[in-house]
Amino acid sequence: MLDLAHIPAFANLRSMGDGRGVIARERRGIAVATVMARKGQSAALAAAVKEQFDINLPLGPHGSGSDAMSFLGTGPGRWLVTHDAGTPRFVDSLAQQLDSLASVVEQSDGVGLLRLSGPALLEVLAKGVAIDLSATAFPAGSVAVTQIAHMGVTLWKVDEAPTIHIAVARSMAGSFLHWLEASAAVAGLVVDS
Amino acid sequence: MRIPCPYCGSRDASEFSYSGDATLTRPAPDNADAMFDYVYLRDNPVGVHREYWYHDAGCHAWLTVTRNVSTHEVIDAVLAHDEAAS
Structure with a gap:
């Protein structure tokens, strides 16, 4: 079987010009997902995120958490979640943890x-x-x-x-x-x- | 023109799509005459008007914007979802 090479999105990033402006x-290697609260489940979702990750789900355009794992408010009832992918299949497990509270979509690639x-x-x-x-x-x-x-x-x-x-x-x-x-x-x- | 998005804050109008008159109610689909009026017979109001705007380059929320279409003054903007729920 053919092996597929993992090519990072910014593999072509290179220095430009003089100076260090x-x-x-x-x-790299960050797991990313979008999380959208299901109808009427916002409060239960916030409680689940607090309990499982000790993160206060931001209700406005703010981030909560750390470089290791963060919830970023990207719209009403919508978040971008990033996770330093130490955990394999992180997004799958996130979807299970938030099952029936939110729609979780894999965005890592x-x-x-x-x-x-x-x-x-x-x-x-x-x-x-x-x-x-x-x-x-x-x-x-x-x-x-x-x-x-x-x-x-x-x-x-x-x-x-x-x-x-x-x-x-x-x-x-x-x-x-x-x-x-x-x-x-x-x-x-x-x-x- | 800038629109004060209730979620994102003040943003340039280029981030939004205009999505129609917010004062109309969609008629029942089997009422062909009312549907014709709703789809094709548009008013061209002067002064303060209520409109739907979609924040497609930002938070992807639908807003109900109260705006003076003569002066482009934006008077108010609320999440259409919140307004519908209230």
Whole structure:
């Protein structure tokens, strides 16, 4: 049987320009799922997430949890869950744990994840993001579903360094990289291995 | 024009799709005359109007937006789901 090679979404991420304005690293091996509360089950879902993962389910556009596992609010009754995939078939077990409370859809191969930081990060993102990402309007823990150059992105601020995680549909990863390279080249884009 | 999404906050109108008049009620499907009026005979109101907008580049929620269509002033935006439940 033919072996299929696992090719990361951002395998072509490379440094651009001079300087260290933006530091980028692909987050690999992360399990990703969308979770949507079933009708009338929001309170029971929040209780189950608290009990099973000790995470307070965010009701607005915020993230809860840690790098190891987080629930990110992406819409009313809708979350993006990321899990550092130490647990095999994590999304299957999540679906079982939240059975009848939420619809859980596997997205691990569907999105590419980047971790972005660096002194010029906000300046570079401002070339594509039409919302205010400053510390006052978008403090650490905030999540935004929006678009960059017509590509849908989910971004969340991890800390005020600032560090921003970004999720892009895998089919858009090439185009997104093109945008990132072109936008960050003037400040210097460095790949942090 | 910016629309204050109750979930996401203030966002540019380009993130939303206009999805029709929020003052109409869909008629019973077997009432052909009423369905014809509902689908084809649109009013062209002036001033304050209520409309559905879909936040397709954001939280994917349907909003009911109260907006002055003459001045583009957005007066209010609520989740259509919440409004229907109340």
